[in-house]
Amino acid sequence: MNPQQTIRLAVIDQDSGFVTVLSKRTEAAGWQQRVLTSAIPPDELVAMKLNALLIDLSVLGDEAWSYLERVCGMLPDLGVVVCAGRSTVAQRVRALRLGVDDWIGKPCHPEEVMARIEAVSRRRRRSRAGIETGPLxxxxxxxxxxxxxxxxxxxxxxxxxxxxxxxxxxxxxxxxxxxxxxxxxxxxxxxxxxxxxxxxxxxxxxxxxxxxxxxxxxxxxxxxxxxxxxxxxxxxxxxxxxxxxxxxxSTEAPTGASDSQVVHSSFTPA
Amino acid sequence: MNPQQTIRLAVIDQDSGFVTVLSKRTEAAGWQQRVLTSAIPPDELVAMKLNALLIDLSVLGDEAWSYLERVCGMLPDLGVVVCAGRSTVAQRVRALRLGVDDWIGKPCHPEEVMARIEAVSRRRRRSRAGIETGPLxxxxxxxxxxxxxxxxxxxxxxxxxxxxxxxxxxxxxxxxxxxxxxxxxxxxxxxxxxxxxxxxxxxxxxxxxxxxxxxxxxxxxxxxxxxxxxxxxxxxxxxxxxxxxxxxxSTEAPTGASDSQVVHSSFTPA
DNA sequence: TCAGCTGTGAAAATCCTGTGAACGCAGGGG
DNA sequence: CCCCTGCGTTCACAGGATTTTCACAGCTGA
Incomplete structure (x- = not known):
């Protein structure tokens, strides 16, 4: 009954038109999505418990390669998709070899972007499914x-x-x-x-x-x-x-001082 | 474990020029490669113990979709990359949703093809490897x-x-x-x-x-x-x-191995 | 204390799996 | 060419297992 795991995606892009269109679709598909307009430290991405990340290369600027390298290194289970306006074969190859999972040129169709993100996170999940998925x-x-x-x-x-x-x-x-x-x-x-x-x-x-x-x-x-x-x-x-x-x-345990945040149903995808 | 696993690739394509160029590179990279000029039954692909497959859509003809579905269904651990001369968004989306891992338009640069194949098979290390050695x-x-x-x-x-x-x-x-x-x-x-x-x-x-x-x-x-x-x-x-x-x-086995939720095959008293 | 929540036990309604048997198809033999 | 046989698929039913529903009792917090 639950073959399709919900996708938790973060989008890092400044192209508001593109993001808006994409968001509409992902929401309809029941994905959990977070939109960012600039790169954030990889450890914050970890905390978000994502399973997919879509980044526009142009947002990264000069740091692009090192940032991608760090992200891919720190989140080996995250599906990373990069999109970019113009690009060369060398750039694409470099990104893919760095650990990026897919590269999409812009302009692109939102539906295809979603399909590729799905493919990427499907693959991740599968590869982890059998082997050494650390038990909880x-x-x-x-x-x-x-x-x-x-x-x-x-x-x-x-x-x-x-x-x-x-x-x-x-x-x-x-x-x-x-x-x-x-x-x-x-x-x-x-x-x-x-x-x-x-x-x-x-x-x-x-x-x-x-x-x-x-x-x-x-x-x-x-x-x-x-x-x-x-x-x-x-x-x-x-x-x-x-x-x-x-x-x-008994009143609250001393340990859980940090997060007593309530998760509301409105945050929950279908 | 070896981080870099050799890639065992099968290429199904009739474009001999493309295949020749690609082969030269994959060979240089130490990949094991098998070239086919027409589709073969999925079970034969299973027997080849591949970890990646590159298919030119045009080889498949009318059977394309059902063939891809079968291949992706029967070899969930195989990285499947499809390439095609002309294609529509709908086609690409369909393939990706079917289980294909990546789609590349032709013409394309061999280096990028290889990088994408690597990306696709990067996480496909399964414990199957050990099983190949002997009977189960x-x-x-x-x-x-x-x-x-x-x-x-x-x-x-x-x-x-x-x-x-x-x-x-x-x-x-x-x-x-x-x-x-x-x-x-x-x-x-x-x-x-x-x-x-x-x-x-x-x-x-x-x-x-x-x-x-x-x-x-x-x-x-x-x-x-x-x-x-x-x-x-x-x-x-x-x-x-x-x-x-x-x-x-019996209520509970102290050994713990048994699980009463589990229904053991029991033969019925005729 | 009161209204609203939550814990409980059990009955009722559903859903799921095991099973036996029939059906259709394809290949081999007569 | 027809019959027989093996195999995969489909069906319907029965027995259980699981989920849902209900009514009531015990708590909680204002």
Missing amino acids: VAGELEIRADQFQAFVGDGSLDLTRREFELLQLLADAKGQVLEREAIYQRVWGYAMAHGDRSVDVFIRKLRQKLEKRSPGWGYIHTHFGVGYRFDPEPIGGTEPATPAKEAAA | VAGELEIRADQFQAFVGDGSLDLTRREFELLQLLADAKGQVLEREAIYQRVWGYAMAHGDRSVDVFIRKLRQKLEKRSPGWGYIHTHFGVGYRFDPEPIGGTEPATPAKEAAA
Whole structure:
């Protein structure tokens, strides 16, 4: 049901006409997109958790090659597409050898740009899928996306598809509070009907299974009136046998001082 | 691992001038290259263990799209680059969406063609490499790709073509859950029609044959709502001859290897 | 304390997979 | 040329597994 992963794209371009047209299409396609008018440090790109980047060469100026080299070096899993008005074979070859995935000449058709970006991120994903996709680890939990399975210390957790996708989503956004609407949208793939409690029910199932296999850890925290947050935290430690009673009463952990930002549904692509 | 893997390229093109020039360069670069003047069945491409393919669209004629779909479907780890004399945006988009990795217009510079092929195959290092060396062994099963046959301890399993390809695909991805769509795409070569149950039927046939020749082993596991996973695991400790419902009834195996979500192939008491 | 949320347990509704069997097709033999 | 056989595909059904829905109880925060 989820073969097509949403594309998280950043566009670095000053050609507002082009960007506007492209944005309209990407939005319609449900991509998450961020537009920038100048180059930003590669580490900020890392933080954006992108899977594709479209850069107009002219924005980069003299730094172009070194910038591309750094970006490709630091984000080996990012699909990088460069576009440029005029270019020579030598430039294109140089960029491609540097690690850039595709080069498109301008003017170009937005549809083709999108198709190429899709191709590039498809390839990245595939190449990572089988080999050494570092499993997501949290607390005693380990999630392997390629196996559709989650593991706790002594074996695999027995999760259904929805449970797994929900857990994966939460764990992927570790530390962030996700609103129900956003969760529903991303796991179920469409908007949540008014009064739907499915998310709550699945949260409960996850909590039960997690508590059973990995007692003494609080994994999923409720934010009243908002949603849920995943954050593995060993609980007090006196009563591991206590049922799914949450540590919601206890005030916030000292660790998560940084991001208590809520992810709103409006940020979520279809 | 070697960062720079030799590229094994096949070129399908009738433009001898272009091919000659390109060959000179690829040879100088140490690539292994095979030149063909007409399309060959995707399974023969599989046998060639390529990591990149360059096709001139005009060679394909009317079959172009279905051929590309089959090739991209059956060889998801292959970098496919299409080149063509004249083309429209719609054609390029269609090809890219079909799974083609790059599209180059002719005339083009050989150096750029090579750079693009490199870019496309850059991330295609798969663990398949190790498998080529010897037969794939799993449980009591041994699969020899070169002979198109599978063996259990005392003799060969006779599998039909589809059965063999399915088994090979699964075993190749031992431990990973493969979704039905992905399986179908890779074995049949094109997208699965909605409601098609062929995969399930072949899984059953495989399970029957495996259980008959190698009882007491669970080879193919079902992940409900997702797909199948190949992983040889001896069932129950003591009585391989009676895989009744006991296995399912047992709550949790402390060993952790077993997973009650997984439906083991069980033979029905007639 | 109150209205609004969330946790829970269980029933009801859906969806998914295993299975047996029929169908159509292609190749080989008679 | 026709029949037989092996293979791949399709169908319909049954039994389960999973998801959704509901009603109610327990909490939360103002």
